[in-house]
Amino acid sequence: MRTGFVMECHVVIYCDGCGDTYTENTGEGICFDTVNQAVGYLNARSAGVGWAYDGDKVLCDGCQALARCTEHGHTFPERRISLRRLTKTTHSRTCTVCGISETEVLS
Structure with a gap:
């Protein structure tokens, strides 16, 4: 039986x-007993949460989206949002893959 403060290793x-x-859900990192357990868990859950392990690297959903956009370019919707402020008009749009926004000043 363990009691008190015990130092243990986890992944x-x-x-x-x-x-x-x-x-x-909790915002806290999940602790696994072994790397194999962590890999198995991530591979079983990755389709729903967006994290992926390719046998070498682990990438979160945001880094995967950024890598995709870096390789293939951003995917912007055709429709742009226009804002008029005093003397300047801007058009902006947001990539549907990675969430980066692009703003163009027209005048």
Whole structure:
């Protein structure tokens, strides 16, 4: 039986791209007993949460989206949002894959 403070080792999943911790509802990193357990869990859940392990790197959904846009270009909707402020008009749009926005000043 263990009592008091006991130091134990565990595995936590971090994104190789940005360093974010894999979390679910609580915002706390999940602790696994082994790397194999963490890989199995991530592979079983990855379709629903967007994290992926390719055998070498772990990437969060945001880093995967950024990598996709870097390789293939951003996917912007045709419709732009126009804002008119005093003397300047701007058009803006947001990539539907990675969420980056682009703004063009017209006048």
